[in-house]
Amino acid sequence: MSEILNTLMQDARIWQGHRHIHTGQPSEPTGYQALDNQLGGIGWPRGALSECLLDVPGIGELQLMLPLMQRLSHGGKTVFWLNPPHTPYAPALAREGVNMDQVVLINTAEDGDFLWTLENCLRSPVTGLVMAWPGKLAAREIRRLQLAAEAGSNVCVLFRERRYAEQNSPAALRLELAPGDQQDLKVNVLKRRGSWPGQCCSLAMKHRADLAFQEAPRVVQGPWSGRAG
């Protein structure tokens, strides 16, 4: 290292980013130890926006939310699903131990209603978690949501397309989700509070389809004949 740099370091005149600052922000653990470690033990921030960026549903994105949904719904907090792309399947959620009395599904028809609804859910003390599929959002609107999230103290996760990873966003936590080779979920931390982003981890998600005990795929040979019916 050069002389000048050494002097600077010794005088402690330069901030060294490796020192993780433990921010005192309220948060909820994700329920996945590996991910919690990558997030500096913080997990989902409360009173702030989180974003999950993914291309297609069905890669384990709901499984990622399940531990939080289970905990909050049994703690008497309401879990809102706002404009989900498909129907959350009640028997599967109930089987996973989510209290369905606390799950509310909202579908908004008009554009203006989406933000309004989300803001109202975020500000309410009854809300534990809001999962929202916003479609297109302007940066200004995300900022507005971030402010609304700060007014409450609940977890808000926006599910957006992966191409938005390039755009900057005021969200406090941004995760890029991609499917792995072993039916796992690869999580790439694009942004988080209190430290550098760039952490990657892979979460085993095989159990979501009861595949955990099968040593290798192709145990059951499909009846696929090579041509779609």
Place this chain on the structure above:
Amino acid sequence: MLWLYLHFPHLLLDHIRRSRENQGALAVVEGSGQKVIQACPQAQSKGVRGGMRLKTAISLVPELGMVRADHQQEARILEDQARWLYRYAAHIVLVPPDGLLAEVGSLQRLYGGLAAVWQTVEQGLSERQLNAWVAIGHTPLAARLIARTGKGECTSDKGHILRALGQMSLMAAEFDDKTRTRLQRIGLNTLGEVLALPSNELARRLSPETLAHVQKIQGKRADPKTPWQPPHAFRQQADFVQEIEQSQGLLFPLQRILSELEEDLCWRQQDTDSLFLVLQHRHQEPTRLRIRTSGPEHRAEAFLNLIRLRFEQHPLRAPVISLVLSVKRFLGREAVTGQDLLGETQDLNEAWHTLISRLQARLGDNALRQLSPQADHRPERAWSAAEVLRGQNTRLPDYTQLPRRPLWLLKGPQPLTEAPLLWFSGPERISGGWWDGQRVHRDYYIAQLANGQLAWVFRDVRDGWFVHGWFG
């Protein structure tokens, strides 16, 4: 019964003057645009009079602002006045085009005397920058006649009222022309002389209608009045003499309207969360703005800030000739409950109901759904969506025995368009519905598609392949 009559000698002028920042000379012109009907004090001081030709008026005051008289507009403005008067008196009658009648006999005890009622009304008038001649009479007609002469006094003494009526000329007593001429030929010149005549003589020598009019003034004949009912919605309009080109110029009249809205809301004990603002343009479709607050609100300042923000984002498309602010949705006001002694926040149950009702009110009842598993083998029937209800904390049934299912269910099965990469479990045969005609006979598999999605696919009887869910 005692009646209070408000006569607005130039209501339209007052209405327009108070939405204006600069107080220039102003005149109301009749529909055809030939003659001046009313002139504001400033115009009058420069020589403009009612009945004057418009050309003469303009040559006297070149910068004269002109407003065309419009009966519909006048009726609307009069109703606006009835609305605030309704806060003080319950029984109100509209007397178009320029009068309001209120029953005040029953209010004396509430306000502590007639003088207090009078003062309250006068104060209301001056707050709204309105000119009105007030009078009290023992009959509606007596109150009206006295008010229109501008000699109203705060008294409940019948003798006093009758004396004031007695001195009134026949013209002021509102006899029609024919009757007036006949009365004058008889040699009667004041209303007092007519009142002194015996009633049967009056009916015989003049007409029964004249008698009815006289008896209504005296209170010897019933003069029923239908009370006015205030509308449920709030609506206020401001009309401008000169077109307003900058949105900044709209804020001044809006401020007044919003403070009236605040007063109205306070009086209703209600809040609102959406305002409708319509800006009328001369040659274009009106601009309609919907201003929403994120929570129930009644403060004029908060509304004004929102409107200001909106104007900053969307500049005016065209000059504005009038604006209408209306509120149709009212919400019950909630008491602000802070933290209690133990630091507990407000009752969550109540907060839950508030949130859900707000969402339902705005989005419609069907937008909010609660899901629950149902006992059926068919995947599309194994769940149901119902209206949102607060759970009663009953013991949850044990669902862990349910078979493994995907977390996403597609709204309907989608054709499988590509060959899956990997096959995992299956087949799981689901066959049912023979009892209600919705027959389902499928073999379900779990498979992974090329883009990493874990899908719940099935093959039906006709060998078609479909995706029915995603293992999200």
